[in-house]
Each structure stands twice: as structure tokens, then as C-alpha cells.
Amino acid sequence: MDLIFDSCRAALILLASGDEELMTIVLCSLRVSGAATIIAAIIGLPLGLLVAFTAFPGKRLTLTLLNTLLAMPTVVIGLLVYAFISRRGILGFLDMLYTQEAMIVGQVVLIVPVIATMVIAAISRLDRRYQATALTLGADRLQMAWMVVVEARYAVIAAIIAAFGRVIAEIGISMMLGGNAKGFTRTMTTAMALEYDKGEFVLAVALGMVLLGLAFALNLLFQLFQGRVVSDAL
Amino acid sequence: MLYELGQVTRVHNGRKILDIDGLAIERGRITALIGANGAGKTTLLQILAFLDTPSSGQVSFLGEAVDFRGSALLELRRRIVLVDQYPILFTGSVQRNLEFGLKVRGVERAERLHRVSQALDMVGMGEFLHARAEKLSGGETKRIALARALALRPAVLLCDEPTANVDFEHQEVILNILERANGEENISIVFSTHALEQAERLADTLVTLKGGRLSRLSRVNVWPAILDDGPVAVIAGRGRREVRLALAPDALAGSPGRRVNLFFDPEKLRLLPVAEKRDDQRHLPATVVQLTADEQRVKVTVDIGVPIDVYLSAGEYGMRPPRIGELLLLQVAAGALTVE
Numbered sequence: 001m002d003l004i005f006d007s008c009r010a011a012l013i014l015l016a017s018g019d020e021e022l023m024t025i026v027l028c029s030l031r032v033s034g035a036a037t038i039i040a041a042i043i044g045l046p047l048g049l050l051v052a053f054t055a056f057p058g059k060r061l062t063l064t065l066l067n068t069l070l071a072m073p074t075v076v077i078g079l080l081v082y083a084f085i086s087r088r089g090i091l092g093f094l095d096m097l098y099t100q101e102a103m104i105v106g107q108v109v110l111i112v113p114v115i116a117t118m119v120i121a122a123i124s125r126l127d128r129r130y131q132a133t134a135l136t137l138g139a140d141r142l143q144m145a146w147m148v149v150v151e152a153r154y155a156v157i158a159a160i161i162a163a164f165g166r167v168i169a170e171i172g173i174s175m176m177l178g179g180n181a182k183g184f185t186r187t188m189t190t191a192m193a194l195e196y197d198k199g200e201f202v203l204a205v206a207l208g209m210v211l212l213g214l215a216f217a218l219n220l221l222f223q224l225f226q227g228r229v230v231s232d233a234l
Numbered sequence: 235m236l237y238e239l240g241q242v243t244r245v246h247n248g249r250k251i252l253d254i255d256g257l258a259i260e261r262g263r264i265t266a267l268i269g270a271n272g273a274g275k276t277t278l279l280q281i282l283a284f285l286d287t288p289s290s291g292q293v294s295f296l297g298e299a300v301d302f303r304g305s306a307l308l309e310l311r312r313r314i315v316l317v318d319q320y321p322i323l324f325t326g327s328v329q330r331n332l333e334f335g336l337k338v339r340g341v342e343r344a345e346r347l348h349r350v351s352q353a354l355d356m357v358g359m360g361e362f363l364h365a366r367a368e369k370l371s372g373g374e375t376k377r378i379a380l381a382r383a384l385a386l387r388p389a390v391l392l393c394d395e396p397t398a399n400v401d402f403e404h405q406e407v408i409l410n411i412l413e414r415a416n417g418e419e420n421i422s423i424v425f426s427t428h429a430l431e432q433a434e435r436l437a438d439t440l441v442t443l444k445g446g447r448l449s450r451l452s453r454v455n456v457w458p459a460i461l462d463d464g465p466v467a468v469i470a471g472r473g474r475r476e477v478r479l480a481l482a483p484d485a486l487a488g489s490p491g492r493r494v495n496l497f498f499d500p501e502k503l504r505l506l507p508v509a510e511k512r513d514d515q516r517h518l519p520a521t522v523v524q525l526t527a528d529e530q531r532v533k534v535t536v537d538i539g540v541p542i543d544v545y546l547s548a549g550e551y552g553m554r555p556p557r558i559g560e561l562l563l564l565q566v567a568a569g570a571l572t573v574e
Contacts (some may be wrong), residue, residue, distance in 0.1 A: 024549075036289065126324060129318055129320070129321075129322040130322060130324070131316070132285055132316075133318065133321070133322055133324075134286055134334070135311065136283055136285060136311065136314070136315055136316045137315065137333075137334055137335035137338065137383075137386065138308075138311065138312040138335045138338050138339055138386065139306055139334075139338045140338070143338045147324065147334070150325075151324065151325060
């Protein structure tokens, strides 16, 4: 128990002091996961809308594939992306391996299905009269889709927050494609794994606290979006 | 003609839910679609609003054949608005709702505000401009949905059961809005209802649907009856008077006690002098209660316990003009009566 309490106390001191290494790691995590979430949202949102609104042969298979991709282990994605961007891969000339860009690509692959499937589910749950009403009021397909997204905005935001939560906490992709290079590609999770290997728990616990704090902040943000904090307080 | 439909069908999950041989809806008028739940009214309205595509058949709008898969459909759809039986308002203010259709048409802000204000005044809800849509009652929601449609100044306003699930006060307001939209704004209106009296009050033309098909039953000369042995149909007339009418054996579809509708074809009914009295339950005593003439024919309304209209050509009328109060015999030949 002493180990835990001592580590926590030391971690709090480290956090309060604004340790440079800690900040570099946290910022790297936020930059990579933030960029991956934005890119994945740009891809996943229209993909989800397309699947939700369009009837096409193989739609059920597409949904099954997307759902299967949800369960894809991060190490498998890491391996797949590695095969493409390693020196012997077809995208080897880009020289991306062990860069933040490589981590972003891997994380995008990880969470596009998350956003797409959650958007499809949100649109499917939304009252279909919204679509019919937008159309009869003169909206074209794009305007109708935008109106539906606006009506389903809480679910869409929830999808994006869930996706961010997934990538900020993943380790396989970051380790395999980023290489855990100090000051460049070291993220909170890869740093925690390294510190654990070294038997140095203080930085690992401090990073764990930041991760938990982030998770709490994200949920709080989402609750605020939904207005629940206000209604619960009344 | 506003709409012309030919051989239009709509199949859903292998079941034909609409099957219309031919239907013409006139421009500038109020047309009521009447029928029970599941008669196909909503499906027909969805097709008329170009929100649903017929499985087969032709639909013309203002003389032009409609291509349901063509790029011109958006422009056509923007001339028509369908107000749902349970209209849904977008989240946010009433103003946002009313502006939506105008925004997607690219209408300038000043013009938008003018039209929104005008439409709200028309439904008597001018003070609701900034109200939250989700705070409105059912009746208010329907009126705002109508205002949202009227703000677009459509050529056609389609309403699915506009007065369903609202209190009497709101019903009256909604019916008046529809009348004004047609009378003052010259908007063609097609609305569905299962309330015959409402349809008769408002509509110039009635279209009756039954099981997805057009029914020959129209607003005149339709009376509910109960089948009896014989076969005989019994109409409950005024003052507990029973009107018993013999049916052709092949016209009877059902067992005694079954409720049916009887349609007396006003073109095929005959009025005979009472001297030709026959007691066969196909000749009923009928008192002339009203005479109405138009350019080609005379409508004679007779009372057989219930009012029945009989059309006479100008020639028939000239040979032997009936008089108000005169007692005659109404001859209901086999071809003049339809049991549904």
C-alpha cells in the first residue's frame, strides 16, 4: 500500500510542478489523438450518413464489416499500417514510420468505424419524420442530412467523444507505429508502459491521473452539452 | 388538372397498399381523401408530395409527367408541402422552424422574416415567434406546422388528417386556416380525413379510398346499413323508421348482421308515379324535398327515411317535373345500388 500512496503523492507533486517531460508527453498524446479524432470525424460522419440514408446492395454486409472493425485489436491495426508504411511497404517512400503522422493514420483507422457505427445508430434511432419534414419543406439530400445531424447532434458529439476516448487510451498503435521516441512519439500510454517496465511508478501514476482526469473532463463536457448538469442540479 | 394519376400502385413488403386506376385532382380547389385507417390515404398523400415513389403507373403534375427519379423532382417538391398527421417541429424556436424551408430556397433574411410573420398571423400565433417548439401543445404544434408550410406559399398544401388528435377549438381554427389558404391565397388543398362531415363541409371534391383502391362511394347517397335475411339491407332512417331494401342475390357479400355501406347511384335511380306501386322492396315511397338545377340536369332530393339525390336529365324533367312535397316511388334497380 505504501508503494501506491508514495507513488500518488510523488505523482501529484510532479503534476503540480508542471514537469517538462510530463507536459511533453501529455501534449504529444493530445496532439496525435486530437488530430486523429478530427480526421476520423471528417471521414466517419459522412460515411455514417451515407450508410444510414442510402439503400444499396450489400448494406447489411457493410454494417457487419463496420461492426467487426470495432472489435479490431489495436496491435492488428498497428501491424496492418506498418505493412503499408514500413520501408518495404507500398507507402514506404513517405518515410512515415515512427512519426506522429503514422500514429495518427493508425488511430484514424481505429476510430472511423466507431464514429460511423455510432452515427448510423443515432440516425436510425432518430424519428424518421425529421427526414420527411425536411424534404417536404424543400431541402435537397444534403440539406436534409445536415438537418438530421443537427437534430441528432448529442449522439454525434457522443460518438466523437467516445472515439477520442478510445484513441487517447490506446497503446498498440502508438507503440508499433510511433516507436515511443522520447520527445517525439512518446504518448501517455506508451510512457506508462515504459515506466512500468523500468519499475518507475511515479511518472506512470501521474500520467494515469491525467488520463483519468481527461476521461472525467470529457464526460463532464458531454453532460454539459446535453444540459443534464443543469437539470440534475435543479 | 393539378394531378392526374393512371394505374398507380404502391407495393410494400409484397403487399399492394395502393392501387388507383385513375384519379384527377383539380387545381385551386379543396379535395378531401376520405377512408378508414389503412385505406391508403397517407400513402397517396406521400406520392402526391413526391416523397414516395409509386411502384408502377403514371403521375402528372400540372399536365407534366413526373419523373420520380429525375433531378427535376426537387423543384417540383418545392411547390408542394405535406403537413403530417403528427407533425414534428425541429428543435429550437418557432422562427427557426418557419425559416427552414425559406432558407433552403435561398430567400433573403428580410423577406424571410416578413413571410414568417405573415404565416404566423395567418394561423393566429403571431406572438409565438420566439417560443421554443418543444414547449408547444399538440394543437399549437399543428398550427405552427401549417404556418411553416404556408410561409413557403406553396402551389399545393397536402394535409394528412389535419384535425386528428386536437381539441375542438383547434379543429375549428385549423379548418378555417385551410379555407382561408384556399380562398385568399389560392392554394390547392388536398387533405385526408375519416370524418365525412368535415370533408363535406370543407371540400369541393371528395375522393373515397377503401383498401387502397378508389371507392365508388362518394359523399352523396351513401348510407350505412345492416344486412338481413332475404337478402335485405336495412337502413336506420329518421324517427326510428327502418328502410328495407331488397338486394340482388349476387350483391350480398356477408352474413346477416354485417354492417355495409349502400351507394345509390344518382344517375341510375328512377322516380315513378305512386300509382305504379309495387311492394317488392325495390320501389320505395319517396317524398320530393328539394330541386336543384344546373346546366345539364336537375337534382331531385327525395326523402325515403334518409335523403337520396336523383339526377334527371333536362328532357326527363321536362316530361314530368316533380313538385316539392309530391309523393313518388323511388325505383332502385339492381345496377343502381352498390353494396360495399
